[in-house]
Amino acid sequence: MLSNKQIEEWIKSVIVKRFKQRAEGDYLGEYSVRHHPSIHIQQIFHQLYRPTSPIEIYSDKMPRYTPQPDDEDGLIPIDEVLGSYDSDKRMVVIYIKNVEKYAKNPFQTDADKLKYIVELHEYAHALVHLGVYNKEDEKLLRGYNPGHETDWEPYLSSRNSTNTTLDLSVHEFLAQLISWKILTEPELHHLQNLFLKLMKKQPKQYRMSKVILERVENDVDDKFRHILNWAQNHEDMSSIPTDVNQREAIESLLFNIIP
Numbered sequence: 437m438l439s440n441k442q443i444e445e446w447i448k449s450v451i452v453k454r455f456k457q458r459a460e461g462d463y464l465g466e467y468s469v470r471h472h473p474s475i476h477i478q479q480i481f482h483q484l485y486r487p488t489s490p491i492e493i494y495s496d497k498m499p500r501y502t503p504q505p506d507d508e509d510g511l512i513p514i515d516e517v518l519g520s521y522d523s524d525k526r527m528v529v530i531y532i533k534n535v536e537k538y539a540k541n542p543f544q545t546d547a548d549k550l551k552y553i554v555e556l557h558e559y560a561h562a563l564v565h566l567g568v569y570n571k572e573d574e575k576l577l578r579g580y581n582p583g584h585e586t587d588w589e590p591y592l593s594s595r596n597s598t599n600t601t602l603d604l605s606v607h608e609f610l611a612q613l614i615s616w617k618i619l620t621e622p623e624l625h626h627l628q629n630l631f632l633k634l635m636k637k638q639p640k641q642y643r644m645s646k647v648i649l650e651r652v653e654n655d656v657d658d659k660f661r662h663i664l665n666w667a668q669n670h671e672d673m674s675s676i677p678t679d680v681n682q683r684e685a686i687e688s689l690l691f692n693i694i695p
């Protein structure tokens with residue numbers, strides 16, 4: 437029979453061992469279970485997916501990319517061959533066979549790591565579509581007629597229409613910005629290189645300049661909230677100039693870069 441003291445010692449030793457395992461190397465297996473990208477995105481941006489998180493499925497399909505006339509050779513567009521976010525079904529799809537294939541060549545990395553970055557990107561699209569700032573969540577839940585219950589239909593129809601009016605370039609820019617912001621978390625620094633390699637294989641609307649990448653590392657939280665609020669609700673439109681490209685306007689607002 438073990439004494440309480442012995443049990444306490446044993447528990448301590450197990451905990452210490454676990455912490456040591458986590459601290460060593462860039463082991464993603466356990467990390468990805470504790471911090472699925474969708475949870476991480478909600479935590480960092482203080483937002484909730486409403487009314488529910490997207491459904492996520494893995495697919496064995498291996499879609500191929502059909503290059504457009506102006507494209508460079510060898511592009512691997514994230515949303516064409518590695519995954520997708522379907523806003524009608526509110527569904528994230530991961531093309532797991534393609535993720536495994538491209539992880540091997542050209543990226544020479546673990547499929548889990550590439551998958552993490554693809555999931556981040558797709559859940560970032562979902563955040564723009566469905567994210568609600570946690571301080572506004574209560575108001576949304578109570579926004580029904582007295583005597584009734586929360587009706588998500590008006591919310592979803594407003595979000596769907598906002599989502600479709602954003603430029604494609606804004607969608608991709610925001611998804612990449614959100615992903616990069618998550619990868620500035622110290623535990624995920626080891627995925628930054630892979631993100632940058634993947635970014636080089638993207639069409640130009642997915643690419644961010646060095647200046648932007650560096651500035652995301654600094655504190656841009658309040659500005660991020662402002663941009664997300666605009667992208668999600670088109671509120672406060674006055675602050676986004678309409679006579680320039682939406683993406684340029686966002687870049688200049690977030691990073692004080694004059695287009």
Ligand SMILES: [Zn+2]
Pocket residue numbers: 514515557561607608611
């Ligand atoms: Zn995308």
